[in-house]
Amino acid sequence: xxxxxxxxxxxxxxxxxxxxxxxxxxxxxxxxxxxxxxxxxxxxxxxxxxxxxxxxxxxxxxxxxxxxxxxxxxxxxxxxxxxxxxxxxxxxxxxxxxxxxxxxxxxxxxxxxxxxxxxxxxxxxxxxxxxxxxxxxxxxxxxxxxxxxxxxxxxxxxxxxxxxxxxxxxxxxxxxxxxxxxxxxxxxxxxxxxxxxxxxxxxxxxxxxxxxxxxxxxxxxxxxxxxxxxxxxxxxxxxxxxxxxxxxxxxxxxxxxxxxxxxxxxxxxxxxxxxxxxxxxxxxxxxxxxxxxxxxxxxxxxxxxxxxxxxxxxxxxxxxxxxxxxxxxxxxxxxxxxxxxxxxxxxxxxxxxxxxxxxxxxxxxxxxxxxxxxxxxxxxxxxxxxxxxxxxxxxxxxxxxxxxxxxxxxxxxxxxxxxxxxxxxxxxxxxxxxxxxxxxxxxxxxxxxxxxxxxxxxxxxxxxxxxxxxxxxxxxxxxxxxxxxxxxxxxxxxxxxxxxxxxxxxxxxxx
Numbered sequence: 001x002x003x004x005x006x007x008x009x010x011x012x013x014x015x016x017x018x019x020x021x022x023x024x025x026x027x028x029x030x031x032x033x034x035x036x037x038x039x040x041x042x043x044x045x046x047x048x049x050x051x052x053x054x055x056x057x058x059x060x061x062x063x064x065x066x067x068x069x070x071x072x073x074x075x076x077x078x079x080x081x082x083x084x085x086x087x088x089x090x091x092x093x094x095x096x097x098x099x100x101x102x103x104x105x106x107x108x109x110x111x112x113x114x115x116x117x118x119x120x121x122x123x124x125x126x127x128x129x130x131x132x133x134x135x136x137x138x139x140x141x142x143x144x145x146x147x148x149x150x151x152x153x154x155x156x157x158x159x160x161x162x163x164x165x166x167x168x169x170x171x172x173x174x175x176x177x178x179x180x181x182x183x184x185x186x187x188x189x190x191x192x193x194x195x196x197x198x199x200x201x202x203x204x205x206x207x208x209x210x211x212x213x214x215x216x217x218x219x220x221x222x223x224x225x226x227x228x229x230x231x232x233x234x235x236x237x238x239x240x241x242x243x244x245x246x247x248x249x250x251x252x253x254x255x256x257x258x259x260x261x262x263x264x265x266x267x268x269x270x271x272x273x274x275x276x277x278x279x280x281x282x283x284x285x286x287x288x289x290x291x292x293x294x295x296x297x298x299x300x301x302x303x304x305x306x307x308x309x310x311x312x313x314x315x316x317x318x319x320x321x322x323x324x325x326x327x328x329x330x331x332x333x334x335x336x337x338x339x340x341x342x343x344x345x346x347x348x349x350x351x352x353x354x355x356x357x358x359x360x361x362x363x364x365x366x367x368x369x370x371x372x373x374x375x376x377x378x379x380x381x382x383x384x385x386x387x388x389x390x391x392x393x394x395x396x397x398x399x400x401x402x403x404x405x406x407x408x409x410x411x412x413x414x415x416x417x418x419x420x421x422x423x424x425x426x427x428x429x430x431x432x433x434x435x436x437x438x439x440x441x442x443x444x445x446x447x448x449x450x451x452x453x454x455x456x457x458x459x460x461x462x463x464x465x466x467x468x469x470x471x472x473x474x475x476x477x478x479x480x481x482x483x484x485x486x487x488x489x490x491x492x493x494x495x496x497x498x499x500x501x502x503x504x505x506x507x508x509x510x511x
Contacts, residue, residue, distance in 0.1 A: 009241030037178040042205035043232040044174040047143045049209025050224045056347040059097035062087040090155040102466020109459030111168030119172040120448010133240035135173025140233025142167040150222025180444040181245035183431040195427035196369020203358035214351035308445045321454030323488035324422040326461035327481045333462040360415025365423035379495040382421035386489040389417035
């Protein structure tokens with residue numbers, strides 16, 4: 001791995017922006033990387049949201065429009081063969097559109113899952129700034145192309161399939177890149193809370209995406225894709241100018257290297273006298289950014305895929321995440337439509353109401369991150385949330401349509417319990433596992449493996465949900481994800497038992 005000069009935007013900021021000596025350079029860069037990657041992945045999820053919102057518009061209930069006289073003068077002649085499909089957008093004007101939507105979801109998600117293995121591998125070998133920026137730009141382009149179908153009257157199913165496959169491919173650039181960049185800057189001891197707060201980008205992106213897409217779904221669904229596509233592509237360009245994914249690029253030391261040095265008893269920054277550190281900081285602050293060149297203390301070799309796969313705990317957490325993402329993405333892709341079909345709300349209202357699930361996910365991610373940092377445990381907090389999620393799903397089936405208040409309360413709790421384990425495994429746990437390899441660079445590879453195996457589950461869930469909801473009803477979908485929830489719990493059993501033994505042993509050793 002090699003490091004380059006800082007990006008142009010950073011060089012300009014350091015030359016012309018006001019300097020504040022009260023905040024260290026490392027702190028400035030660390031917070032900037034957290035903010036920039038937070039917004040980046042928030043926009044990745046914003047651009048994934050439109051199709052989930054637009055489904056109800058591509059294949060609405062045409063019979064209901066006639067009965068309620070919402071379209072008093074249909075543009076075509078209505079007969080028994082097209083009574084249920086006359087208002088749908090071809091090729092979704094079929095008797096079972098949910099199954100077709102599930103297939104399209106799966107093309108995207110299978111593409112995402114398959115190429116995530118490749119992205120994790122490439123992210124260790126390509127400069128993260130280039131990798132992330134161009135990934136965002138092309139994600140935006142293909143999201144934009146989906147929306148163009150509205151304006152150019154495109155009704156070819158293969159067009160939508162190709163768009164879904166390429167969107168899935170370019171969306172894989174996000175996760176291994178942002179996790180690796182944050183892992184390079186943030187110390188291990190605070191990863192749980194840091195990632196708990198930081199990982200709210202997923203839920204916030206879903207919420208903003210639902211809101212933006214919902215604004216246009218009833219009037220012009222093409223804009224539901226075009227606007228999110230433009231936003232993520234434009235931010236990818238900004239990221240190219242400002243993100244610094246490697247501390248070495250600005251003359252600083254990576255967090256993982258500090259941990260390794262301190263664990264071997266080597267001298268690091270924390271052992272230097274305070275006055276020396278201040279003088280060094282002032283000297284670096286005065287450096288000309290145009291002549292500041294990055295340095296490497298030693299050559300860092302990327303870990304192989306096979307070695308990363310067999311790091312203890314990687315397989316258990318990966319397959320547990322398989323079922324966690326299966327549940328989370330089933331809600332992500334079908335919750336707005338489920339609310340619309342089981343309540344009296346419109347498509348836009350259902351999209352807005354589905355944001356409560358993501359709001360709960362933000363709180364759940366922060367809570368489980370705090371618990372993990374405080375206790376030093378990962379598997380046990382995940383198992384606890386997974387076990388509690390099953391009965392809450394049953395409550396949601398029974399009471400989601402009773403009242404708006406009950407719907408919001410149960411959705412919020414369910415979002416917290418479902419997304420908490422998902423967040424911890426994909427962030428803090430993945431970084432912890434990737435940091436266990438000495439003298440190897442493995443953060444992106446391990447996070448890519450964990451997320452790609454999890455993404456296979458996310459690709460299967462929405463597809464199965466589409467078929468089951470069409471032929472067996474929505475209750476059967478919930479029974480399926482309850483089974484997935486319990487399987488995710490069981491897969492962490494061995495790791496959880498080991499954590500419980502270590503916790504018990506540490507308490508015995510306390511004076």
